Amino acid sequence: MNLPFALPDFAPGSVWLAGAGPGDPGLLSLLALHGLVHADVVVHDALVDARVLDLARPEAERIGVGKRGGQPSPKQGEITARLIALARSGLRVLRLKGGDPFVFGRGAEEAMGLADTGVPFRVVPGVSSGIGGLAYAGIPVTSRGTNSAVCLLTGHDAEGKAPAHDWQALARIPVLVFYMALRNFDEISGRLIAAGRDPGEPAAAVSRATTAQQKVALGTLSEIAAAAADVEAPAILVVGEVARLHQSLDWFLS
Numbered sequence: 058m059n060l061p062f063a064l065p066d067f068a069p070g071s072v073w074l075a076g077a078g079p080g081d082p083g084l085l086s087l088l089a090l091h092g093l094v095h096a097d098v099v100v101h102d103a104l105v106d107a108r109v110l111d112l113a114r115p116e117a118e119r120i121g122v123g124k125r126g127g128q129p130s131p132k133q134g135e136i137t138a139r140l141i142a143l144a145r146s147g148l149r150v151l152r153l154k155g156g157d158p159f160v161f162g163r164g165a166e167e168a169m170g171l172a173d174t175g176v177p178f179r180v181v182p183g184v185s186s187g188i189g190g191l192a193y194a195g196i197p198v199t200s201r202g203t204n205s206a207v208c209l210l211t212g213h214d215a216e217g218k219a220p221a222h223d224w225q226a227l228a229r230i231p232v233l234v235f236y237m238a239l240r241n242f243d244e245i246s247g248r249l250i251a252a253g254r255d256p257g258e259p260a261a262a263v264s265r266a267t268t269a270q271q272k273v274a275l276g277t278l279s280e281i282a283a284a285a286a287d288v289e290a291p292a293i294l295v296v297g298e299v300a301r302l303h304q305s306l307d308w309f310l311s
């Protein structure tokens with residue numbers, strides 16, 4: 058890349074733990090692109106867009122470690138062990154994750170594994186789907202008129218159910234952004250309403266955000282599960298007044 062400033066060297070024997078963003082390759086950071094262009098091996102999740110992977114050097118090995126399509130996925134510990142082994146063999150290892158590596162991406166565990174074993178690493182943040190994906194649906198996560206706080210949370214526990222959040226506390230946070238919630242919209246809206254949230258408050262589900270397949274389903278909190286019934290994975294659920302802004306700010310693909 059011909060830039061008027063230097064990007065850091067991708068040293069052999071190191072790992073770059075990078076976010077690829079929610080899909081649109083244009084949302085890659087310069088550092089993530091630099092990593093792709095210099096990596097010897099790219100270890101990626103299923104959520105990383107094919108157009109992003111195609112930016113890697115043709116000689117670079119690509120290793121998919123995602124869970125998708127019913128295939129058994131490698132255990133987290135095995136992925137971390139593999140990153141360590143690849144780096145120790147002297148390769149430049151790009152660990153590429155969808156969105157941001159430290160937002161529900163298990164990047165923290167991988168970084169801990171690298172830190173514990175003394176493998177040099179760099180973290181390259183990415184655009185998280187719960188912020189950038191919503192922006193592509195014309196939904197700002199904060200807006201001066203509506204909210205001064207936002208909460209990012211998971212909508213799914215180890216058994217696939219809505220997690221044991223403190224729903225009473227969550228019901229008082231003006232904007233809630235749920236990741237991995239697709240099968241639990243009904244349970245989530247039910248718990249929020251039971252905890253005192255207004256059933257008429259706006260909510261939106263944004264699926265396959267930032268790609269040509271992006272879809273937005275809008276509804277009240279009590280209706281959102283039905284309104285989003287045919288929404289496909291991956292999807293973000295947002296609850297709060299900002300969801301209403303989609304109607305005025307829907308700029309993408311429109």
Ligand code: SAH
Pocket residue numbers: 079080104154155156157158159160161162184185186187190235236237238263264265266267291292293294
């Ligand atoms: N690290 C990722 C999140 C990984 S968890 C990030 O920062 O975005 C996986 C969840 O992310 C999915 O279940 C979905 O809720 C969300 N997600 C990822 N990509 C998405 C996309 N393009 N559109 C909508 N949701 C997405």
